[in-house]
Amino acid sequence: MRLDAIAVELRPRNAWEATDLGAAMVRRWPGPVYAAWFALAAPLFLLLHLICWNRWWLVPWLLWWLKPLLDRPLLYVLGHVLFGETPDRRQVRRDWPGLLRRQAFAALTWRRFDAARAFTLPVDQLEGRAGQARRQRLRDLSRSGRGPAVWLTVVCLHLEIALDFALIALVWMLLPDFVTVEFSDLLDDADVLGQLWLNAIGFCGLSLVEPFYVAAGFALYLNRRVWLEAWDLELGFRRLAARLARSGRAAAGVLLALGLGLLAIPATGFTADAPPRAAPSAPAEKAPPIKSPCQQRREREAQLARAASPVKQALAETLREPELRICAQRDRWRWRDDDASDAPDHQPPDRTLAQRFAAAVEILLWFALGVFVVLAGWEGLRRAPGALVRAGRRRAAAPATPPVRGRNDAASPTTGLGDDAWRLWVQGQPRQALKLLYRGSLTGLATQYALPVQTSATEEECLRLVAARLADPGLLDFFHRLTRAWQATAYAHRPPDPASARALCEEWPRYFAAGGAWPA
Amino acid sequence: MPQPMPSLLDTVRRIETPEGIELSLRLAGPVPRALAWVADSLIRYGVLWGLLMVLATLGGGGFGLWLIALFLMEWLYPVLFEVYVDGATPGKKALGLKVVHAGGAPVDWPAALIRNLLRAVDFLPAFYGFGLVAMTGSRDFQRLGDLAAGTVVIHRDPPAKIPPPPPGPALPPPAPLDLVEQRLLLDFAERGSALNPARQAELADLLAGFTGLRGQAGVERLRAHARWLAGEPP
Numbered sequence: 125m126r127l128d129a130i131a132v133e134l135r136p137r138n139a140w141e142a143t144d145l146g147a148a149m150v151r152r153w154p155g156p157v158y159a160a161w162f163a164l165a166a167p168l169f170l171l172l173h174l175i176c177w178n179r180w181w182l183v184p185w186l187l188w189w190l191k192p193l194l195d196r197p198l199l200y201v202l203g204h205v206l207f208g209e210t211p212d213r214r215q216v217r218r219d220w221p222g223l224l225r226r227q228a229f230a231a232l233t234w235r236r237f238d239a240a241r242a243f244t245l246p247v248d249q250l251e252g253r254a255g256q257a258r259r260q261r262l263r264d265l266s267r268s269g270r271g272p273a274v275w276l277t278v279v280c281l282h283l284e285i286a287l288d289f290a291l292i293a294l295v296w297m298l299l300p301d302f303v304t305v306e307f308s309d310l311l312d313d314a315d316v317l318g319q320l321w322l323n324a325i326g327f328c329g330l331s332l333v334e335p336f337y338v339a340a341g342f343a344l345y346l347n348r349r350v351w352l353e354a355w356d357l358e359l360g361f362r363r364l365a366a367r368l369a370r371s372g373r374a375a376a377g378v379l380l381a382l383g384l385g386l387l388a389i390p391a392t393g394f395t396a397d398a399p400p401r402a403a404p405s406a407p408a409e410k411a412p413p414i415k416s417p418c419q420q421r422r423e424r425e426a427q428l429a430r431a432a433s434p435v436k437q438a439l440a441e442t443l444r445e446p447e448l449r450i451c452a453q454r455d456r457w458r459w460r461d462d463d464a465s466d467a468p469d470h471q472p473p474d475r476t477l478a479q480r481f482a483a484a485v486e487i488l489l490w491f492a493l494g495v496f497v498v499l500a501g502w503e504g505l506r507r508a509p510g511a512l513v514r515a516g517r518r519r520a521a522a523p524a525t526p527p528v529r530g531r532n533d534a535a536s537p538t539t540g541l542g543d544d545a546w547r548l549w550v551q552g553q554p555r556q557a558l559k560l561l562y563r564g565s566l567t568g569l570a571t572q573y574a575l576p577v578q579t580s581a582t583e584e585e586c587l588r589l590v591a592a593r594l595a596d597p598g599l600l601d602f603f604h605r606l607t608r609a610w611q612a613t614a615y616a617h618r619p620p621d622p623a624s625a626r627a628l629c630e631e632w633p634r635y636f637a638a639g640g641a642w643p644a
Numbered sequence: 645m646p647q648p649m650p651s652l653l654d655t656v657r658r659i660e661t662p663e664g665i666e667l668s669l670r671l672a673g674p675v676p677r678a679l680a681w682v683a684d685s686l687i688r689y690g691v692l693w694g695l696l697m698v699l700a701t702l703g704g705g706g707f708g709l710w711l712i713a714l715f716l717m718e719w720l721y722p723v724l725f726e727v728y729v730d731g732a733t734p735g736k737k738a739l740g741l742k743v744v745h746a747g748g749a750p751v752d753w754p755a756a757l758i759r760n761l762l763r764a765v766d767f768l769p770a771f772y773g774f775g776l777v778a779m780t781g782s783r784d785f786q787r788l789g790d791l792a793a794g795t796v797v798i799h800r801d802p803p804a805k806i807p808p809p810p811p812g813p814a815l816p817p818p819a820p821l822d823l824v825e826q827r828l829l830l831d832f833a834e835r836g837s838a839l840n841p842a843r844q845a846e847l848a849d850l851l852a853g854f855t856g857l858r859g860q861a862g863v864e865r866l867r868a869h870a871r872w873l874a875g876e877p878p
Contacts, residue, residue: 133654136835137670140739141799147780152653172850279675290773297769336780354839354847360828361850368819368854376767514752557686634869 127359129207132346134356139272142347146340153205157335162200163216163336165194169327173320180319184326192231196223197244198338203250227254240266242341243273271347273341282339287331308457350631419452542632549629554619561632562610565603568636581606599635602628659748659798667748670799673785675778679798683735688717719760727754730801737738741800742876746784746794755793762789764773812864814871833870836863845860 127134131152132145169187176182186640187194200223204211206421211219227248238244247253247261292310299305312318350356428440442448541564548557566586569575575593577586590603609620619625657669668703693846700705725733731742743759745752751759766775766787775787784796799811821829838842841860848855855865 131651131653135654137799138740138799140672140676141655141670142673143675144785147673147675147785148653148655208687213726254694267672272854274681276675276689279678283674287773287776290776293769313753336674351838354832357828357847360824361832364821364825364828365850365853367825369817401688468656476703478703478705481702484710485705485708493728538771562878590814604745637754 126207127355128362130359131206131208134350134359136351136356137347139269139344139347143272143340144343145347146338146343147336149202149206149339149343150308150335153202156201156205156210157198157339158331161195161335163329164197164220165327165331168194169323173323179314180323181313187327187330189232189236192236192241192245193224193228194334195242196249196336198335199245199342202339202342203246204358212400213641217343223249226252227358233347239277240270240341242276242337243269243344245338246342246345255498262420264352269344271641272276273344276337276340276344280333280340284329284333287332288325291325291328306458312456314456340607416451416453421451447603528609538635545632546626546629549622549625555613556627557625558606558610558619561628562606564605565636569603572637583611598634602631602635655785657798659745664689669744669748669796671785672741672799675856676741676799677736677779677785679743680733680735680739683738684733685723685735692717698769712822721771722760722763723747723753723756726751726760727753736797740799741797743795743797746796751793751795755795759789759795761818762792765789790843810867812871814876815865815868816872817869818856820853821873829870829873833867833874836867847855 132149132353137145146391165187168190171185172183172186173180176186197220200219201211231248235241235244242498243265244262247258248266251261253261296305296307296310310321313322425440425443428436428443431437431440521609541560545564548554548560565576569586569590570577573594575589577589581589587604587607591600594600605624609624609628612618612620620628655669655671655673659667661667677814692710692714696710699713701709704710723734726743729737731744736742743756745751745755763775766772766778767787768774768844772787775789778791779785779787782791784790786796790796797819817829833846839847841863844863845859848866851866852858852862855862855869857865
C-alpha cells in the first residue's frame with residue numbers, strides 16, 4: 125500500500141476529529157460506498173423477508189444481528205478508494221465471498237457485542253489478523269482509541285433510532301389532509317402492512333447511518349496509526365527525500381523505502397459487534413386485564429339470563445343474537461386528551477401567597493410594558509420632529525448664510541476678531557484662538573471674497589481654492605501660515621510660537637473686515 | 645515537491661485574512677456535537693428539575709416562574725454561553741468545541757440568536773432529523789441554523805501536548821529546507837518520544853540520503869537539525 129497515494133490529509137487528530145473525517149470520507153465518495161452497501165444489504169433485506177415469511181418482525185432483528193457482515197463491504201470499498209482505486213466488478217466477485225466468510229462465526233457470536241466494533245473491524249479485515257496477534261494488535265491500538273470508538277457506537281445507535289422517528293414524522297407531515305392517519309398509527313406494527321412499513325423505515329435509517337459509522341470507525345483506526353507510526357512524517361520524509369534526490373544534492377541511493385506493508389488491504393476478516401438497535405416491539409399480545417370489558421359483559425349477560433324477570437331474560441335472549449355477540453378489545457396508544465384534564469382546574473382562585481406573588485409579577489410586567497411604550501413613543505417623538513426642525517432650519521438658512529458657518533465660538537464679534545483670538549491665546553487657549561482665527565478666515569473668504577467654501581472641504585482644499593481664485597499674495601501667504609498653524613495645533617497639539625501667533629492675530633484684520641460679518 | 649495537497653480530504657476550513665495569514669478552523673462534525681448536545685441537555689434539565697423542586701413549594705405562581713425559567717433555558721442558555729463564554733456551552737467546552745463565525749471571528753449576539761432559534765427548524769421532522777442531514781451533507785458541517793447565521797462549530801484544543809525533545813547538540817541541515825520540511829523535522833523531534841525506537845530509526849532511514857547516517861545515528865542527527873531549526877545555538 126503506497127502511503128503517498130492516500131487521499132486524506134495525514135495529521136495527528138484528536139479522536140473526535142477523526143470521526144468527523146469519517147463523515148467527510150462518505151461525503152467525498154458517496155457513490156462507491158453506497159453501491160457497496162446496497163449491493164449486499166438490499167438483497168439481504170429482501171431475502172430475509174422471504175425467509176421469515178409471515179414472521180416479518182424477525183427481519184429487523186436479523187438485519188441487526190448481521191450488521192458485522194454488512195459492514196465489511198463498506199470497509200472494503202473505503203480501504204480501496206482511500207488509496208485512489210475503485211474496485212471493479214471482477215475484483216468484487218473475487219474478493220467478497222472470502223471477505224464475508226472470514227471469521228464470520230466469531231463476528232456474529234461472541235464479538236457481536238463488542239461496543240467498539242467499527243474500530244476493531246479494520247484490524248480483522250484489513251490487517252487480516254486473528255488470535256493472539258489480533259489481541260496484541262488491539263491492545264496496542266486501543267490504549268486511547270477505544271473510548272471514542274465506544275462513544276461512536278453509542279451515538280450512532282441513537283442517531284439511527286432518531287432518524288427512524290424523523291423519517292416516520294416526515295412521512296406523517298407530508299400526508300395530505302384527507303388521509304386520516306394518526307401519528308401513532310404509523311408506529312403500529314399490529315398488522316402486516318404496519319410491520320412491513322416499519323421494516324422499510326428501519327432499513328432506511330440503517331442505510332443512512334451505517335456507512336458513516338463504519339467510515340468513522342475506520343478513520344479512528346487510521347488516526348491511531350498516524351499517531352503510533354507517524355504516517356504523516358513518513359510521507360513528508362519520503363517527499364523530502366525525493367525532492368533532494370531530484371535536485372541532485374542528495375547522495376545517490378536515497379533510501380529504499382522500507383516497504384512496511386502498511387495496509388494489507390485485500391485481506392479479509394472481521395470482527396463483529398453491532399450497536400444494539402431498537403427493534404420494533406413484537407406484536408403485543410397482552411394478557412387481558414382481570415376484568416376486561418368483554419368479560420364484564422359476559423358476566424352481565426349471565427346475570428340477565430339467570431334473572432327471574434321475563435324482561436331481563438328477553439334482554440339476554442336479544443343480546444345472544446349473532447349481531448350483538450361481537451365483543452372485541454383493542455388496545456392502542458394515543459395522546460392523552462388534554463381537554464379531559466382541564467375540568468378540575470376551574471376552581472375558584474384561592475388567594476394564597478403564591479397567587480398574590482404571581483399577581484404582583486403580572487402587574488410588574490404590565491408596568492414594564494407601559495414604560496417601554498412610553499419610552500418608545502418619547503424617543504420616536506424626539507427623533508421625528510427634531511429631524512423636521514433641523515431640516516427646516518437648514519432650508520431657511522440656505523439662501524442667507526454662506527456655506528461655512530462659524531459655530532458657537534465663545535467670542536463676541538463686536539471687537540476685532542484678531543483681538544479676541546489674541547485674548548484667548550493669552551488666556552492659555554491656543555487651540556481656541558487659532559480655531560477662532562481660522563473659522564473667521566473661512567467665513568471671511570466666503571462672504572467678503574465670495575469663495576464657494578464647502579462645509580465638507582478639508583484645510584488643503586480651502587488652501588488650494590484660495591491659491592486658485594484669489595490673486596492676493598499677501599492674503600495667500602497669511603492664509604497659508606494660518607492653515608499650517610491651525611493644523612499643527614489641531615492635529616499635532618503643537619501650537620505655534622507666541623510671536624507668529626501674535627503676528628497672525630494682528631494681520632487678520634488686514635485681510636478681513638474687522639469684527640465684520642462673521643456670523644454666529 | 646508535488647502539491648496534491650488541496651484535493652486531500654480533510655475537515656479543515658482554511659481562511660486567508662486580509663493580512664495574508666492563513667488560519668485553519670478544524671470543523672466539528674455530528675458525533676462530538678451530538679455528545680455535546682446530550683451533555684448540555686443533561687445540565688439544562690438537571691437545573692430545571694432542581695428549580696422545579698424548589699418552586700413547586702410556591703404553588704401556581706412558582707410553577708409560572710418555572711415556566712419562565714424553562715423558556716429561558718430552552719432559548720437563551722446556548723445563546724448566552726456562546727456569546728459570553730468563549731463561544732461554548734458547557735457541553736461544547738467538555739468536548740473541546742466552540743462556535744465561531746465562518747470567518748473565524750468570535751460569534752456575536754445576532755449570529756448566536758439566529759443559530760439557536762433555528763434549532764426549531766433543525767429539530768424537524770423529529771429529533772434533529774433535518775439538522776443531522778444538513779450537518780452531514782454540508783461542506784463545513786453546518787446545520788440549518790449554522791447556515792443561516794454563518795457560523796461553524798470547530799475543535800478548540802490542539803492535539804495532545806508532547807514533551808519537548810531531549811537537549812543535545814544543534815547542527816545546521818546540510819541542504820536548505822522549505823517551511824514544510826522544517827516543520828517536518830521539528831515534528832519528528834517533538835513526536836519522536838511517542839514512537840518506538842525501531843520506528844524512529846525506520847523514519848530516519850528514509851532521510852539517509854540527507855543525513856548520510858542510518859539507524860539511531862540518523863535519528864540523533866535529525867534531532868540535532870531540529871534543534872538548530874528551533875533556534876538553539878550550534
